Structures are given as structure tokens and as C-alpha cells.
Amino acid sequence: xxxxxxxxxxxxxxxxxxxxxxxxxxxxxxxxxxxxxxxxxxxxxxxxxxxxxxxxxxxxxxxxxxxxxxxxxxxxxxxxxxxxxxxxxxxxxxxxxxxxxxxxxxxxxxxxxxxxxxxxxxxxxxxxxxxxxxxxxxxxxxxxxxxxxxxxxxxxxxxxxxxxxxxxxxxxxxxxxxxxxxxxxxxxxxxxxxxxxxxxxxxxxxxxxxxxxxxxxxxxxxxxxxxxxxxxxxxxxxxxxxxxxxxxxxxxxxxxxxxxxxxxxxxxxxxxxxxxxxxxxxxxxxxxxxxxxxxxxxxxxxxxxxxxxxxxxxxxxxxxxxxxxxxxxxxxxxxxxxxxxxxxxxxxxxxxxxxxxxxxxxxxxxxxxxxxxxxxxxxxxxxxxxx
Numbered sequence: 250x251x252x253x254x255x256x257x258x259x260x261x262x263x264x265x266x267x268x269x270x271x272x273x274x275x276x277x278x279x280x281x282x283x284x285x286x287x288x289x290x291x292x293x294x295x296x297x298x299x300x301x302x303x304x305x306x307x308x309x310x311x312x313x314x315x316x317x318x319x320x321x322x323x324x325x326x327x328x329x330x331x332x333x334x335x336x337x338x339x340x341x342x343x344x345x346x347x348x349x350x351x352x353x354x355x356x357x358x359x360x361x362x363x364x365x366x367x368x369x370x371x372x373x374x375x376x377x378x379x380x381x382x383x384x385x386x387x388x389x390x391x392x393x394x395x396x397x398x399x400x401x402x403x404x405x406x407x408x409x410x411x412x413x414x415x416x417x418x419x420x421x422x423x424x425x426x427x428x429x430x431x432x433x434x435x436x437x438x439x440x441x442x443x444x445x446x447x448x449x450x451x452x453x454x455x456x457x458x459x460x461x462x463x464x465x466x467x468x469x470x471x472x473x474x475x476x477x478x479x480x481x482x483x484x485x486x487x488x489x490x491x492x493x494x495x496x497x498x499x500x501x502x503x504x505x506x507x508x509x510x511x512x513x514x515x516x517x518x519x520x521x522x523x524x525x526x527x528x529x530x531x532x533x534x535x536x537x538x539x540x541x542x543x544x545x546x547x548x549x550x551x552x553x554x555x556x557x558x559x560x561x562x563x564x565x566x567x568x569x570x571x572x573x574x575x576x577x578x579x580x581x582x583x584x585x586x587x588x589x590x591x592x593x594x595x596x597x598x599x600x601x602x603x604x605x606x607x608x609x610x611x612x613x614x615x616x617x618x619x620x621x622x623x624x625x626x627x628x629x630x631x632x633x634x635x636x
Contacts, residue, residue, distance in 0.1 A: 254342035257349035258329055266362040271390060275357075276365040276398035282355045285372040290319070290380050291402045293495050296387040296394070296432045297409030297441075298425075299539045300488040302515055303480055304407050305384035307492035310479075311509025312382040313337050315501055319383035321371035321396070323364070326517050326627030333371040335378040340370060348373055364388050365395045372399070382499075390425075391432030404499040405438045406460070407491050411447035412538040423450060430454035438463060438498040442487055463494055471497055476507040481519035484542040517626040519546070524634060527607050528616035531630075533623035535559075537566040543620065544570040552618045553610045555602055557581045557625035564588055567621065576615055579606050583622055599628050 269275075280286050293308050295301045305320050312318025317336050325331035333340035348370050352361075361369070375383055382404075387394040391408070411426040426447040433439045433451075435458045442465035443451050455462040465472055465487060471494045478489035493506045520531040534543045535558060554575035558564050565588055572578045572593070579594045580587050581602035587595040596602035603619070610617045619626060 251342050251346070253346040257346040260349055260353070261329060261345075261363055261366055264361065264363045264366055269359075269362075271393040271395075273393075273395050273398040275359050275361045276368050276395040278357055278359065279352070279355075279361045279365055279369045280372060280398055282357060283351070283369055283373060285369065285376060287401045288372050288376060288399070289402070290372070290375045291382050291404050291499075292385045292399060293382075293499060294385045294387070294396060294399070294403050294406045294432060295409070296391045296396075296406070296429050297443075298412035298429075298536065299542075300409040300484075300491070301386050303485060303488040303513070303518060304409060304492045304495075305386045306480065306513040306515040307478070307489055307509045308384035308496065309334060309509075310512035310514070311492070311496050311501060311505045312384070314508035314512065315505040316381040317379055319371070319375050319378070319380035320386070321368060321383065322386050323367075323388050324623055324627075326623060327631045329367065332367050333374050335374040335380055340374050344374060344377075345370065362395075365398075368395050368398065387432065391429035393428050394432070397432065400434075403434050403437050405440060405495040406432050406434060407495050408432065408439060408441040408443060408451060409488065409491060410442050410444070410538075411451075412536060426450040427454065433458050433460035435459045436461075438495070440491055440494045440498065441465065442491055463498070465490060465494075474510060475503050476510040478510050479513045480515055481521070482542070482546050484546070485519075516630070517623050519543075520626075522634065524607060524617075525611070527610050529607075529634070530616055530618045530620075531626045532618070532620040533626055534571070534620045535562060535567065535622050537563055537570070540567045540570050540620075544574055547574060547618065550574075550616070551576045551613070552616045553577045553579075553606050553613070555579050555581060555599075555606045555617060555619045555625075556621040557583050557599060558621040559583050559624075560585065562622075565591075571618070571620065575618070576613060577606070577609055581625065582628070583624060599625060600632060603629055603634075 309320035330339040430451040472490040478485040
């Protein structure tokens with residue numbers, strides 16, 4: 250790691266919203282100042298509660314097969330460079346350092362936050378490397394997300410689903426669904442697997458702006474999977490089908506769709522490693538729907554659970570379906586302590602916690618499941634887990 254890159258990365262990560270409202274306005278001003286307001290790249294915009302990263306990974310692999318592809322992803326696990334992929338490669342250290350030097354010389358009415366700045370870095374990389382198509386993954390929300398600053402070149406929008414995450418930010422499920430659905434653009438196809446009340450909201454918002462709506466139906470040829478998804482987990486079929494539909498609507502061939510499904514890669518999502526002879530499963534299930542899907546995937550298997558989550562999340566509702574099938578449960582960072590009433594083990598240091606769980610698993614000949622937060626997964630991977 251060069252010293253110039255280290256300083257640039259440290260500066261980027263120090264740029265916070267500091268309580269300012271979410272929204273695309275800071276990113277819009279930044280993109281305008283950088284001359285990136287109307288990029289030549291075409292995009293599929295991916296919003297939703299769960300599965301965004303997986304959908305974006307399938308899209309990126311298809312784009313790279315058919316054209317010069319890219320992706321803007323979040324969060325990162327080890328290095329912020331993971332958030333920006335251009336032509337099959339992470340943005341380089343030199344590109345990051347050069348970009349930060351340019352940005353720090355700009356005069357902006359309102360300082361952009363980290364996510365705004367990373368979006369600018371992605372579009373800058375796409376422009377310089379001649380990226381034709383890119384997956385654009387939203388962070389939190391839809392209309393209120395910085396990625397809405399990209400209002401040109403959107404070929405399709407994928408709204409994966411709407412689940413109980415970030416409810417305090419948006420004021421309830423209906424408001425959250427409305428914000429995500431307002432990522433719809435006039436005349437641009439909108440693909441979704443939302444259900445129930447959320448789907449009703451999505452239908453209304455799509456109709457208001459005149460966005461053609463395509464709702465996930467495995468029997469519909471639009472959602473057909475011409476190849477098995479590369480990412481592990483039965484729940485990946487839905488994510489892959491949403492990506493396939495968006496690709497077809499954007500004009501890509503079934504050959505490209507198939508290449509995207511087979512070629513996708515996304516660390517930290519049902520990722521399997523072997524550490525000192527023990528199978529370790531890493532996953533970022535961070536809310537109740539994701540935890541339920543993961544629990545169903547592991548049903549009938551005994552495993553030792555290492556769980557860490559941010560306390561602003563629905564910790565107990567996420568933990569309980571996984572704990573119910575676990576041979577042992579250990580809680581760790583980013584939790585500051587065990588939630589009341591569970592009686593579970595707690596170790597604040599995730600490395601000590603992992604080592605204890607691993608030794609327990611060795612004795613039983615059973616796997617370790619690490620989940621609850623991609624930040625926990627990233628913290629362990631940063632120390633070379635599995636290498």
C-alpha cells in the first residue's frame with residue numbers, strides 16, 4: 250500500500266454526513282464539478298433491502314462478457330477499492346489518490362460524504378476506462394440515495410424487495426417502500442420481487458412516473474435462468490432471475506445472461522473457506538428476512554454460530570432464527586454486549602471469539618457460521634482468514 254493511497258483512503262473514510270439529511274444533492278454537485286453529470290456509461294440501477302450486491306454481481310459479470318463492464322458496490326469488506334470495479338479490476342491505488350487530490354481542490358457549497366465521494370470515484374473510473382455498462386448499487390433507500398444523482402443513461406431499475414431494515418430512518422415499511430420505489434424513472438423498465446403492501450406501493454409509484462413494471466414470476470420467460478447461478482444459496486435463484494430480466498430488458502442476449510449467472514463473484518455471501526481443517530461459512534445476513542433465508546439454507550446442519558451486528562439493527566429478530574439451529578452461539582463485535590435474556594456467550598474481540606468458536610467446532614467436527622454483519626465478515630477477512 251502506497252503512502253499516497255493510505256492518506257487518500259483515510260481522508261475519504263473521514264468524510265461523514267455528520268447528521269445531515271440523506272439525499273442526492275451533494276453527489277449531484279460533486280458530479281457536476283467533476284464534469285461527470287452526463288456519463289457516457291449506461292447503467293442498471295439496483296435498489297432494495299436484500300440481494301442488491303448479488304444482483305449487481307450477476308449484472309457486472311454479464312456486462313464484462315458482452316462489453317466493457319463495471320460496478321459500483323457497497324459495503325466493502327477489507328478495502329474501499331472493492332466498491333469500484335472497472336473492466337474486471339478494482340480501482341487502483343493510484344486512481345484513488347489522484348481522484349482525492351482533484352476533489353480536495355474543488356469548491357463545493359456542501360461537503361460531500363464518503364458515499365457521495367465513492368460514487369464520484371466510480372463514475373470517474375468508468376469514464377476514464379471507457380466502461381460501456383455498469384451496475385449501480387444503491388446504499389440506503391431509493392429516492393433519498395446518492396445514486397439518484399445519476400439521472401442519465403439508466404437502462405433498467407431493479408428493486409429487489411422491501412424488508413424491515415432502516416425503518417427508523419424512513420418511518421415504517423410503507424414509507425421505506427415508497428422511498429425505494431421512487432428510484433423508478435419515466436419510461437425505464439422497473440423489475441421487482443417485492444410482495445404484499447410493498448408491491449402495492451411499487452405499483453402506484455411506477456404508474457405515477459410511467460415506468461413499465463415487471464414483477465418476478467419464475468414461470469415468466471423474462472425471468473428464466475439459462476444457467477445455474479454461481480453464488481451459493483437457494484435464495485440466489487430469485488436474485489439471479491431479477492438480474493436476468495433486467496439484462497434482457499436492456500437488450501442483452503441470453504448468452505450474456507448465462508455468462509453473467511455463471512461468472513458472478515461476491516465475497517462474504519455464503520462464502521465457504523477452510524480454516525485449520527474447519528469449514529467456515531461467511532455471510533452478511535443483517536436483518537430478519539436474510540437470517541430466515543440463511544437458516545432455511547442450513548436447515549438440518551449443525552453449526553457453531555459467531556454473530557455480530559450493529560445495535561441499531563433488529564438484533565434479536567435476526568439472531569433468533571439462526572441461534573435456533575446452532576450447536577453453540579457466540580456473540581461479538583460490533584455488538585457492545587449480549588442482548589438481554591438470551592444467555593449467549595459474548596466476546597468483544599472478534600478474533601478471540603472466532604478462535605474460540607473454531608476450536609469448539611474442531612472438537613465436534615462441525616462448521617462455523619459467521620454472520621450478522623458484513624463488517625464483522627470484513628474484519629475477519631482483513632486478517633487473512635482462510636489464506
